[in-house]
Amino acid sequence: MNLPLARSPRSPKPGQRVMVALRHMIVTGEIADGARIAEIPTAERLGVSRMPVRTALRALALEGLVVPLGKRGYAARRPDQAMKEGALQVRGVLEGLAARLVAQAPDHAATGARLAAIIAPCAGIGAQGRLAEGALALYAEANAGFHAALLAACTNGAIGMALAQNDHIPLASAVAFAFDTQDEASVAGLLAAAHAQHAAVARAIAEGAAEAAEALMRSHAEASLAMERGLAAEPVA
Amino acid sequence: MNLPLARSPRSPKPGQRVMVALRHMIVTGEIADGARIAEIPTAERLGVSRMPVRTALRALALEGLVVPLGKRGYAARRPDQAMKEGALQVRGVLEGLAARLVAQAPDHAATGARLAAIIAPCAGIGAQGRLAEGALALYAEANAGFHAALLAACTNGAIGMALAQNDHIPLASAVAFAFDTQDEASVAGLLAAAHAQHAAVARAIAEGAAEAAEALMRSHAEASLAMERGLAAEPVA
DNA sequence: TTTGGCAATATTGGATCCAATTGACATGAA
DNA sequence: TTCATGTCAATTGGATCCAATATTGCCAAA
Numbered sequence: 321m322n323l324p325l326a327r328s329p330r331s332p333k334p335g336q337r338v339m340v341a342l343r344h345m346i347v348t349g350e351i352a353d354g355a356r357i358a359e360i361p362t363a364e365r366l367g368v369s370r371m372p373v374r375t376a377l378r379a380l381a382l383e384g385l386v387v388p389l390g391k392r393g394y395a396a397r398r399p400d401q402a403m404k405e406g407a408l409q410v411r412g413v414l415e416g417l418a419a420r421l422v423a424q425a426p427d428h429a430a431t432g433a434r435l436a437a438i439i440a441p442c443a444g445i446g447a448q449g450r451l452a453e454g455a456l457a458l459y460a461e462a463n464a465g466f467h468a469a470l471l472a473a474c475t476n477g478a479i480g481m482a483l484a485q486n487d488h489i490p491l492a493s494a495v496a497f498a499f500d501t502q503d504e505a506s507v508a509g510l511l512a513a514a515h516a517q518h519a520a521v522a523r524a525i526a527e528g529a530a531e532a533a534e535a536l537m538r539s540h541a542e543a544s545l546a547m548e549r550g551l552a553a554e555p556v557a
Numbered sequence: 558m559n560l561p562l563a564r565s566p567r568s569p570k571p572g573q574r575v576m577v578a579l580r581h582m583i584v585t586g587e588i589a590d591g592a593r594i595a596e597i598p599t600a601e602r603l604g605v606s607r608m609p610v611r612t613a614l615r616a617l618a619l620e621g622l623v624v625p626l627g628k629r630g631y632a633a634r635r636p637d638q639a640m641k642e643g644a645l646q647v648r649g650v651l652e653g654l655a656a657r658l659v660a661q662a663p664d665h666a667a668t669g670a671r672l673a674a675i676i677a678p679c680a681g682i683g684a685q686g687r688l689a690e691g692a693l694a695l696y697a698e699a700n701a702g703f704h705a706a707l708l709a710a711c712t713n714g715a716i717g718m719a720l721a722q723n724d725h726i727p728l729a730s731a732v733a734f735a736f737d738t739q740d741e742a743s744v745a746g747l748l749a750a751a752h753a754q755h756a757a758v759a760r761a762i763a764e765g766a767a768e769a770a771e772a773l774m775r776s777h778a779e780a781s782l783a784m785e786r787g788l789a790a791e792p793v794a
Numbered sequence: 795t796t797t798g799g800c801a802a803t804a805t806t807g808g809a810t811c812c813a814a815t816t817g818a819c820a821t822g823a824a
Numbered sequence: 825t826t827c828a829t830g831t832c833a834a835t836t837g838g839a840t841c842c843a844a845t846a847t848t849g850c851c852a853a854a
Binding site: 335368369370371372375390391392 | 847
């Protein structure tokens with residue numbers, strides 16, 4: 321990675337390239353945690369000008385992946401396991417709040433039905449400890465749709481902003497990838513449990529049970545946390 | 558504000574100037590909500606180069622005060638009342654989580670005592686509906702110290718990051734300023750209530766009552782929300 | 795030997811210049 | 825009259841250049 325990254329075939333844009341390259345280097349440890357990151361060496365290393373590096377560094381600082389060092393540039397800040405678990409906890413309370421608000425809204429029944437429809441294709445997933453073909457992709461899509469719909473139904477825009485910030489910490493977006501390190505039965509059980517939790521949340525929202533919806537949503541996040549702790553291995557980037 | 562802002566006497570730096578200037582213009586409505594913000598006119602208007610403007614716009618985009626418009630620059634996004642109330646709700650659940658975690662930690666007794674000591678100077682504040690000289694400043698300092706100490710005692714760094722993002726929405730940092738629009742008795746009552754809530758949270762943490770600490774912290778935020786709703790007038794920047 | 799001051803260098807931030815992409819407008823043809 | 829196409833202009837993104845500043849290393853003096 322010391323050579324200028326391949327830019328021959330339609331490389332998107334220097335800015336985006338630098339952004340993803342630095343992110344990758346930090347989370348993979350290619351740039352050690354706490355190591356200083358200066359503009360000029362980084363720019364030369366990536367084969368671009370200093371400007372995109374500067375832009376990317378400021379953006380990453382707002383994301384928390386680097387910390388400003390006054391006049392001495394930035395330092396890499398690789399999120400550790402504690403930070404990842406903390407981010408999952410934060411996700412839990414934020415989505416719990418979203419679930420509560422949605423359940424309290426006048427149209428909670430419609431929202432619950434919509435959420436139930438989104439996860440409907442996952443009915444029976446992981447039954448008998450077996451996984452059908454494409455079950456992982458099916459769940460991943462339903463999962464993303466569920467959480468996105470919940471956020472969209474919520475009138476509180478601050479939750480979405482906080483979650484966007486929170487998701488900058490690389491952790492859970494790759495759970496699907498980490499799955500293949502587990503045996504089929506375990507994965508099937510996890511998926512079945514997750515689907516059941518989704519269904520329970522949708523039901524609570526449909527019934528307007530705000531407190532229950534919040535508690536269930538939190539449990540769902542706690543389950544992710546336990547899962548994350550279970551596979552202690554280094555998650556893929 | 559159409560002229561280059563005064564830079565004669567030790568103006569800090571162009572970058573910071575542009576940042577605060579744009580923030581001010583957006584929250585005060587000098588730049589209308591939804592109005593396009595181009596680099597060149599803004600740079601000329603502020604008497605600086607395009608570069609600090611570009612930097613500031615990207616930063617403000619990550620803060621949520623402007624939204625990117627593809628290749629056509631950015632649009633101002635003034636947070637409305639709903640967004641402010643949403644941010645207060647988010648603050649409530651995040652600090653509630655922090656209180657719960659702190660109360661669950663092994664050293665919860667020491668933390669509770671420390672928090673109690675921080676707010677101790679406010680004992681008896683607002684009693685009999687009267688405010689002593691400098692009571693507002695006293696409370697503001699204790700309030701800031703309380704929340705900062707709670708965050709510092711919490712091992713979950715993601716909470717602090719999410720709160721930092723949340724605090725970009727201008728609202729609650731100026732509650733002390735908004736106070737002077739109220740009569741003395743009302744303010745005294747609010748301060749007394751807020752202090753009592755702080756004390757209750759500190760006590761719950763000291764006792765290790767995690768659920769109670771979280772609920773109390775949420776109530777505290779909800780009180781701020783009600784207060785914010787009470788003074789519906791435009792808060793100062 | 796240690797400390798303080800000075801100078802040199804490295805590094806960030808800002809300004810100007812250049813290129814590329816996109817949106818809008820006008821003109822011509824169907 | 826309307827739609828499509830081509831050209832032009834405006835605006836953003838990137839690169840290079842310049843200035844300001846802090847840090848660090850070295851030397852001299854106590």
